[in-house]
Amino acid sequence: MTGAFDDLLAANERYAADFQLAGFDGFAHAGVGLVTCMDSRIDPLGLLGLRPGDAKMVRNPGGRVTHQALLALILGVNLLKVERILVIPHTRCAMASATEAELRARVGEASGQDASWETFGAIADQESQLRDDVTRVRTHPLIPDSVAVGGFLYDVDTGRLRQIV
Numbered sequence: 001m002t003g004a005f006d007d008l009l010a011a012n013e014r015y016a017a018d019f020q021l022a023g024f025d026g027f028a029h030a031g032v033g034l035v036t037c038m039d040s041r042i043d044p045l046g047l048l049g050l051r052p053g054d055a056k057m058v059r060n061p062g063g064r065v066t067h068q069a070l071l072a073l074i075l076g077v078n079l080l081k082v083e084r085i086l087v088i089p090h091t092r093c094a095m096a097s098a099t100e101a102e103l104r105a106r107v108g109e110a111s112g113q114d115a116s117w118e119t120f121g122a123i124a125d126q127e128s129q130l131r132d133d134v135t136r137v138r139t140h141p142l143i144p145d146s147v148a149v150g151g152f153l154y155d156v157d158t159g160r161l162r163q164i165v
Contacts (some may be wrong), residue, residue, distance in 0.1 A: 021052055030054035031044055031083035033076040035133075037063035037090055041156045048086070056102055057080055062095035062123050065133035074142045083120070083147060087133050088161065089126055090154040096123040134165045 024079035032055035036044050044050075056076040058069040065073075065087060076082035089096070092138050098106070100122040108115035123129045134151040137143055 004075075009043040016083055024053045028054065028056045028076060029081075031081055032056070032086065033073050033082035034058070034086040034088060035060075035063055035065055035069045035082070036086075036154070037061065037093055038094065039096070039156070040088060042154060044088075047161065048057060054080070054162065056075040056080055062093060062121055062129075063090065064095075064121060064122075064123075064129070065136050070136065070140065073137060074140065076141050077139060077147050085137055085143075085147060085149045087130060087137065087149070087151045088154050089123075090128055090156050093126070094122070095121060096126045098122055099124075131165050 016122060021117070030050055032048065034044060034048075034052065034055055035058045036042055038059045038061055044059070045052065045055065056072065058072045060069060062068060063139055073082070073085055077085075087091040095103075104115045104118060107118070107120070130151040130153070134149055136147045138145075143149075150163055152161040152163050154161055
């Protein structure tokens with residue numbers, strides 16, 4: 001694997017040569033926390049008009065409020081000045097366009113390994129799941145009622161957000 005990352009390391013050298021983010025304190029300066037999908041079509045800061053340092057972000061398959069995502073939100077709210085939370089799944093998401101069995105089969109085929117034992121988190125009804133995830137955040141005892149929590153669907157074809165919850 002020698003050389004597999006050379007292009008990225010070279011890009012990092014160019015980035016570091018003009019690095020302007022030194023000295024940030026780690027707080028969410030716009031008071032924003034967000035959970036979204038790992039999909040590369042999503043630019044979380046750009047779609048909200050934010051810049052580095054403005055928000056705390058969690059990305060995972062499907063943009064779900066998993067246990068780890070919830071822990072990050074709790075820390076963000078209580079220690080890092082997050083005052084508003086957005087949960088943002090997106091249209092044409094692989095996690096919402098396949099069943100758990102289909103995802104297991106596809107991963108098994110791609111990896112050449114048995115994936116029947118793994119749970120990937122397929123989403124049968126994206127809007128219903130989004131409502132459940134927002135409720136999970138809103139009702140957590142370590143996230144105060146003063147924190148605004150909303151659920152939005154991002155359209156990967158138009159760049160627009162539509163509030164669901």
